[in-house]
Amino acid sequence: MLRIYCPVCGLRDETEFTYGEDATVRRPDISETDPKVWHEYVFIRENPRGRHKEYWHHVAGCRQWIVVERDTLTHEMFGSFLAREVTV
Amino acid sequence: MAKKHQSPVRGTTSDGLPVTIREVELGTLTQLAGWEDFDILADGILRKQALSLPSDCRSSFRRGLTSVWRIAPDRVLVRSDTAMNFEAVDEIVTLDLSHSRVCLRLNGRGAASLLSRMVALDLSEAGFPIGTFAQTAIHHVSVLIDRVGMEEFDLCIPTTFAVSLTGFIAEHLNQVA
Numbered sequence: 322m323l324r325i326y327c328p329v330c331g332l333r334d335e336t337e338f339t340y341g342e343d344a345t346v347r348r349p350d351i352s353e354t355d356p357k358v359w360h361e362y363v364f365i366r367e368n369p370r371g372r373h374k375e376y377w378h379h380v381a382g383c384r385q386w387i388v389v390e391r392d393t394l395t396h397e398m399f400g401s402f403l404a405r406e407v408t409v
Numbered sequence: 410m411a412k413k414h415q416s417p418v419r420g421t422t423s424d425g426l427p428v429t430i431r432e433v434e435l436g437t438l439t440q441l442a443g444w445e446d447f448d449i450l451a452d453g454i455l456r457k458q459a460l461s462l463p464s465d466c467r468s469s470f471r472r473g474l475t476s477v478w479r480i481a482p483d484r485v486l487v488r489s490d491t492a493m494n495f496e497a498v499d500e501i502v503t504l505d506l507s508h509s510r511v512c513l514r515l516n517g518r519g520a521a522s523l524l525s526r527m528v529a530l531d532l533s534e535a536g537f538p539i540g541t542f543a544q545t546a547i548h549h550v551s552v553l554i555d556r557v558g559m560e561e562f563d564l565c566i567p568t569t570f571a572v573s574l575t576g577f578i579a580e581h582l583n584q585v586a
């Protein structure tokens with residue numbers, strides 16, 4: 322069982338959260354015309370081993386989106402922040 | 410089809426502690442939500458009702474029969490016995506949620522023990538002190554749990570799940586007539 326720290330609610334079971342997505346992906350500039358860039362933005366994801374930033378939604382708690390830094394190999398959590406307060 | 414339980418439900422937990430589950434009057438439930446200046450604006454509105462904005466999202470503010478829960482950084486719920494006339498302010502959205510929640514009161518020496526069978530929270534006195542609340546899920550339904558006493562919890566549950574959730578909670582008790 323993963324336990325995720327919510328900056329608003331405290332340490333909670335992962336069952337209270339929904340996984341969002343990779344928190345490091347950035348939307349290309351809206352004027353970008355190269356379809357390859359958009360294809361990569363929409364479909365292509367890394368599957369990293371080790372430290373990674375992810376969006377999680379505390380859906381059964383405070384309903385805030387948070388950014389969690391987690392080791393995908395060991396599940397160690399390094400920190401969580403309200404998504405709106407973060408520029409990843 | 411969920412079995413309909415007649416309120417109050419009385420019973421004991423498997424460790425032999427008594428609990429009563431009773432639906433109580435929720436009263437009026439109002440949500441105030443906002444954006445950047447939420448702290449200042451919401452606190453101003455609440456203070457006109459002799460209430461105030463809790464600084465954290467865990468402590469229940471109480472005055473008489475009124476409770477204020479800060480359920481997110483920019484959202485509060487106000488439960489009161491009578492309707493409150495909150496001042497209309499730009500940048501703050503007021504929403505009447507009175508019909509959307511039902512209040513279940515768990516009372517008795519086994520109340521914390523019963524809840525601990527259904528939610529993954531520390532329900533000890535130190536982990537969940539009187540006067541604090543938590544939003545979590547029971548049987549995948551979002552609930553707000555307010556510890557009003559050592560042996561008493563108020564649960565705000567969605568009205569649409571009131572029957573099935575009351576049944577789910579009651580099933581965890583050895584019921585007595």
Ligand SMILES: [Zn+2]
Pocket residue numbers: 327328329330331379382383384385
């Ligand atoms: Zn939370």
